[in-house]
Amino acid sequence: MHKKAKKIIALVTLTAAFLFVAVGLNSATSSAAVYYGGNYILASSYYVTPGQDVTITGHRFYPNEKVTVSAGSMSKQVTADGSGAFSATFKVPYVPGDGQGNLEVRASGDMSRMEKSMNVVIAGFYPEIAPSSYFIYPHETVTWSGSGFAPGEAVKVYKNGAMIASVIANGGSFSGVSISTHSVGTENYSFVGQTSGARISRSITVGDPWWD
Numbered sequence: 001m002h003k004k005a006k007k008i009i010a011l012v013t014l015t016a017a018f019l020f021v022a023v024g025l026n027s028a029t030s031s032a033a034v035y036y037g038g039n040y041i042l043a044s045s046y047y048v049t050p051g052q053d054v055t056i057t058g059h060r061f062y063p064n065e066k067v068t069v070s071a072g073s074m075s076k077q078v079t080a081d082g083s084g085a086f087s088a089t090f091k092v093p094y095v096p097g098d099g100q101g102n103l104e105v106r107a108s109g110d111m112s113r114m115e116k117s118m119n120v121v122i123a124g125f126y127p128e129i130a131p132s133s134y135f136i137y138p139h140e141t142v143t144w145s146g147s148g149f150a151p152g153e154a155v156k157v158y159k160n161g162a163m164i165a166s167v168i169a170n171g172g173s174f175s176g177v178s179i180s181t182h183s184v185g186t187e188n189y190s191f192v193g194q195t196s197g198a199r200i201s202r203s204i205t206v207g208d209p210w211w212d
Contacts, residue, residue: 038060039058039059039060039061039084039109039112039114039116040058040059040060040116041056041057041058041059041105041107041116041117041118042056042057042058042059043055043056043057043105043118043120044056044057045120046120046121047120047121047123048092048103048120048121048122048123049092049122049123049124049125049150050092050093050094050095050122050125050150050195050196051091051092051094051150051151051152051195052091052092053089053090053091053092054071054089054090054092054103054120055087055088055089055090056069056071056087056088056089056090056105056107057085057086057087058080058084058085058086058087058107058116059083059084059085060083060084060085061080061084061085061086061107061109061112061114062080062084062109062111062112062114063080063081063082063083063084064079064080064081064082065079065080065084065109065110065111065112066078066079066080066109066110066111067079067080067086067107067108067109067110068107068108068110069086069088069105069106069107070104070105070106070107071088071090071103071104071105071120072093072103072104073093074090074091074093076088076090080109086107092120092122093122094150094195094196094197095122095124100122100123100124101122102119102120102121102122103119103120103121103122104117104118104119105117105118105119105120124196124198125148125149125150125172125193125196125198126148126198127146127147127148127149127191127193127198127199127200128146128147128148128200129144129145129146129189129191129200129202130144130145130146130202131143131144131189131202131204132144133204134204134205135204135205135207136181136204136205136206136207137181137206137207137209138181138182138183138184138206138209139180139181139182140180140181141178141179141180141181142178142179142181142204143175143176143177143178143179144157144175144177144178144179144189144191145173145174145175145176145177146167146169146173146174146175146177146191146200147172147173147174148172148173148198149169149172149173149174149191149193149196149198150169150172150193150195150196150198151169151170151171151172152168152169152170152171153168153169153193153194153195153196154166154167154168154169154193154194154195155167155168155169155174155191155192155193155194156191156192156194157177157179157189157190157191158189158190158191158192159179159187159188159189160187160188161188164179165177165179169193181204181206182206183206184206184207184208185205185206186203186204186205186206187203187204187205187206188201188202188203189201189202189203189204
């Protein structure tokens with residue numbers, strides 16, 4: 001065979017071998033991209049209140065890679081399992097003001113460089129209070145109960161603008177707050193959560209004892 005023909009055949013063979021290797025690598029890369037593509041994160045709840053736990057789960061990240069998960073100013077590093085799944089739990093922070101806002105959640109794979117983000121809505125607290133009666137006479141006692149405050153927070157009680165008591169809202173509620181009345185007229189009560197900032201007010205009437 002002519003030397004020039006042999007060189008052409010050798011060159012074609014080498015090129016084919018190179019293309020085979022290249023295609024094999026590209027196929028592996030493409031397969032990985034398909035398998036690990038479409039990664040996503042989920043929240044155990046998308047509407048939360050301060051003090052509540054929220055769990056973030058991730059899926060289709062790289063197997064066994066480190067993933068940095070953040071929720072607002074909080075951050076944790078977790079390790080994905082063999083399928084690229086992970087989870088991280090955070091305590092929802094208290095928001096200044098009316099207690100409402102958005103909690104930005106972000107997950108970033110250290111090896112894959114894949115990143116996903118979303119927002120979880122932080123709802124405010126909407127407490128309710130109720131007196132044992134809205135109409136009483138001087139020197140009688142009114143007993144208050146309340147609910148919808150932050151679990152375990154201290155709630156200060158104000159009467160006509162002056163603080164007169166404090167109670168702990170175990171589980172977000174309380175009962176049995178008894179207060180004596182003194183003079184005829186309207187008494188204005190406010191209950192203010194010291195952690196959540198939640199506030200609610202109600203008024204009762206102290207009647208004139210006509211029989212005195």
